[in-house]
Amino acid sequence: MIRHAERMDLVHSDIRGPLYQEALRMISSGIPVLKLNTGNPAAFGFTLPESVRGALLEGLDRAVAYSDSRGMPDVRGAILEYHRGKGLSHSTAEDIFIGNGVSEMAEMSVLAVMDPGDEMLVPCPNYSLWSNSLHLAGAVPVYYRCDEENRWMPDPEDIQAKITKRTKAILIINPNNPTGVLYDDETMKTILQIARENHLLVFADEIYDRLVMDGKVHHSAAYLAPDLPVITFNGLSKSHIICGFRCGWMILSDPNNELGEVRDALERLSSMRLCGNTLSQLVIPAALHDPESTQAMLVPGGRLYEQRKAVVEVIQKTPGMSVVPNDAAFYVFPKYDAERFHITSDKEFGMGVLKNKHVLIVPGSGFGYPTPDHFRIVMLPEAEELAKATQDIADYLLSLQ
Ligand SMILES: Cc1ncc(COP(=O)(O)O)c(C=O)c1O
Structure with missing residues (x-):
């Protein structure tokens, strides 16, 4: 075996890591997966200005x-x-x-x-x-x-x-x-x-x-x-x-x-x-x-604005979940009560969401977060689809208590 350079030992990418690989495997075997792991707007129908x-x-x-x-x-x-x-x-x-x-x-x-x-x-x-x-x-x-x-x-x-x-x-x-x-x-x-x-x-x-x-x-x-x-x-x-x-x-x-x-x-x-x-x-x-093409997404009625509203509403009404609503970008980083839902590994939780609800999230540990009680999703799908996916995540969480 040719070992990789030692400097690679610490390099990781959980956004495209093991959960992502599993999602790809599921997709190739015909199971649709909603990928909420990367901030890649074009994948959700945003078009070239x-x-x-x-x-x-x-x-x-x-x-x-x-x-x-x-x-x-x-x-x-x-x-x-x-x-x-x-x-x-x-x-x-x-x-x-x-x-x-x-x-x-x-x-x-x-x-x-x-x-x-x-x-x-x-x-x-x-x-x-x-x-x-x-x-x-x-x-x-x-x-x-x-x-x-x-x-x-x-x-x-x-x-x-x-x-x-x-x-x-x-x-x-x-x-x-x-x-x-x-x-x-x-x-x-x-x-x-x-x-x-x-x-x-x-x-x-x-x-x-x-x-x-x-x-x-x-x-x-x-x-x-x-x-x-x-x-x-x-x-x-x-x-x-x-x-x-x-x-x-x-x-x-x-x-x-x-x-x-x-x-x-x-x-x-x-x-x-x-x-x-x-x-x-x-x-x-x-x-x-051309700032307009960006601005139009960010105001009431614009895609990003409405999508944020959709995701935040579901999280805020789910017992045991909370989120600091984002002011910018495509990301929400919700928290769940790990004790209440008996979660000791956020990666396992992510795998559970993927296998049971066919939604790909990134566990908080992928961002170096020290406790197993956060995940990140991108708020890029249309509001209705996003609200449903967020509800699916919440339902899976509630099934664990
Ligand atoms: C904070 C931050 N910096 C840099 C990048 C990388 O951007 P680029 O596509 O320009 O390489 C990202 C991508 O998600 C990011 O979130």
């Missing part, structure tokens, strides 16, 4: 060649304009790197910044991309608590307590996956003050910033703390329903000229893979100039 289709067709010939390894200059210009509009005043087009989704940018930035043994503060629960990227670099994710009793806001005391001599950076995912909440400015400023006092580089994953509901407004970390070094991550997978295009970017904010070496490392890493997908770069300016 016309602005994106037009830009793609019009620009096709430009996509044939490799581009600059950081990305096409005019496209970086459009990204800069977007982030300037959000108050990132210190960045230039030279600070922008476009790649194959935020996923590639996360891995690249972690490799560029983190030495083996360096620590990054990472939210718990968390989206596993970031902990996996840290493991690949030999660096260490140190998890800080997000407090369900306080609408899943990060707990500043816990963050402070986890800082060591090796802490080099802090990751803020806002709006968050898996909780779907938007952090309030006060909490953000408190966390950023901790970063300031401890000279931490801020990694701000803001891929859901255009998917905020209820009239709330997202403020970028780099806007709230213009004096700090920040790497902001964003992309079109979610807001423009084009996950498969693999279209994401990062933008450095470097008000004190501290990121010269990091920028140089990122340039070398970007050159290694020559460039990001040029087809997907082409659509960025059109997409960023």
